[in-house]
Amino acid sequence: MKEALHLTQEQKLQQRLSPQQVQFVRLLEMNSLEVEDEVRHEILDNPAIEVAEQDDSQKNGSEEGGDESEEKADDIAPDTTMARDADDPEDDADDTPDYRLNISNHSADDKVLEPIITSESTLIDYLTEQINEHDLSEKQQQIADYIIGSIDDNGYLTRSVSAISDDLIFQEGLDVTDGEINTVLQAIRELDPAGVAAFDLRDCLLLQLERLPGTPENLHAYTVVDKYFTEFSKKHYDKIMAAMKLDKEEFRHVLEAIQALNPKPGSLYGGGENQKAQHIIPDFNVDVDGDTITLTLLNNVPDLQIEESFQAMYDNLPAKPRNRNEEEANRFVKDKYESASVFIKMLKQRQQTLFSTMRAIVGWQKAFFLTEDESQLRPMVLKDIAAITGYDLSVISRATSGKYVMTPGGVYPLKFFFNEGMKHESGEDVSTREIQSALKDIIEHEDKKKPFSDEALCELLNKKGYEIARRTIAKYRERLGFPVARLRKEL
Structure with a gap:
């Protein structure tokens, strides 16, 4: 068969996001800190952008205690009149003034306390400080440094003796025997906190029990962990009591001795500067006063505008540049101006989208915000909020991902309020949160000597x-952090 070239024509329909929509989606996915950083970088990189100064009326309004982005409960109720197409960032409709989306929520007389991150001594620092007090040779010091560096944040040694030996010869060029490593390892295992440098949980508990006084309870506890650890971990207490010839009262004291031990001795020490601190910065605040709910968008994003002189240059651009240098200058001014205009517009669009989305959530879950009772959560999915706001499902998903709200009862991720529902026998819709709350109440009040099985629950x-x-019971039980009935059993 001869090869030949053929020219064909076909028609395809593809959906592509415009550059403006891509920028809007990126801003929407950011949390408050990321948006603040993005705004700062944009101000530094683009000479066409500047921070707008508040006029006297806005400043006075803030100082008199008016929360610029607040909404009362009457305004928060689900309302389809707020619907607006979020898929089209070119939409100029903006029902919320800028000053209501850019606030600090503090008057001039308020004292604002900023959190301070202090540096803590790490477990590695503490162990190194102690081992340095020992009279070690240079070779032993190198072994000790490597072993300490192989201990995780919980205090467990993550490498075996043979693996440490191989690492030292290949990485440090240090030829050592297993005996030399064990000598240094034993010295480290005698350091504080008790149980450090253990290979597993059983080893960790034994190291701690070895340092306790030799009371009958501690001696029995050592035997249980040493010889009956598998039975103990599965709570087969009857087998252990029969094998050790202990009655319930004696074994209860043994359990108390074991439960007083620390399974993670390294957790007593902070991660120090090498560990990145995790902080949650709420994006919204909800205040409750009786039956009145006030929603506030929290952010330090300033109101932006086009710089005045740059605006004048853009307005006076010649229709036809005289030379190449002038053409490049005009292109620079035009590009920066258009980039600044789009960024300012997309930033306003983001603020409006977030506020409208959260307002719909508060309206839908109003009973929860008034009571802070999880059983009051109504079934709610992305489609419900999309129907109220008029936004696309993808917009709602991005607007709620990684965002948090602060309430009088604590800080919640926005995804917390989304849950599927089922029909109660009364015909009412109930949320999975309500079912989990009922399940939690049953387990917490069950007879610990005879806990309920999943079938009984x-x-x-x-x-x-x-x-x-x-099967759903088992899934909810695990989600709530409760083990199976056998492991919930107590004496």
Whole structure:
């Protein structure tokens, strides 16, 4: 068959985001700190952007206690009149004035306390300080440094003796025997905190028990951990009591001795400067006064505008440049001006989208915000909020991802308020949070000597009107952090 070239024509329909939409999506996904950094960088990089000064009326309004981005409960109720197409960032409709989206929420007389991050001594620093007090040779000091560096934040040694030996010869060029490593390792295992440099949980508990006084309870506890650790971890207490010939009262004291030990001795020490501190900065604040809910968008994003002289240059650009240098200058002014205009517009669009989305969430979950009771959470999915705001599902998803709200009862991620629902036998819709709350209440008040199995929990919830399967019970139980019935059993 002869090869030949053919020319064909086909028609395709593709959906592509404009550069403005891409920038809007990127800003929407950012949290408050990331947006503030982005604004600062944009101000530094683009000479066409400057921070707008507040006029006297806005300043006075702020000083008199008016929260510029507040919404009362009457305004927060779900309302489809706020609907607006968020997929088209070119839409100029903006019902919320700029000054209501750019606030500090503090008057001039308020004292603002900024959190201070202090440097703490790390576990590695503490161990190094102690081992340096020992009379070690240069070779032993190198071994000690490597072993300490192989201890994780919980205090466990992450490498075996043979692996440490191989690492030292290949990475440090230090030829050592297992015996030399064990000698230094034993010295480290005698340092504080007790249980450090253990290979596993059993080893960690034994190291701690070895330092306790030789009381009968401690001696029995050492035997349990040493010889019956598998049975102990599975809470087969009857087998252990029979093997050790202990009654319930004696074994209860043994359990108390073991439970007093620290399974993570390294957690007593901070991560220091080498560990990145994790802070949650709320994007919204909800205040409750009786039946009144006030929603505030928290941010330090200033109001931006086109720099005056740059605006004048753009307005006076010649229609036809006289030479190449003037053409490049005109192109620079035009590019920076258009980039600044789009950025300012997309930033306003982001603020409006976030506020409208959160207002819809507060309106939908009003009962929860008034009571802080998880059982009051209504079933809510992305589609519900999209129907109220008029935004696309992808916009709602991005607007709520990584965002947090501060309430009188604590700080919640926005994803916390989204949950699927099911029909109660009464015909009402109930959320999965309500079911989990009922499950948690049953487990917390069960007889710890005879905890409920998943089948029993399923029957109890069915009696309460929640038609739910046993597999779903197991999933909710694990999500709540409760183990199986056997591991919840107590003496």
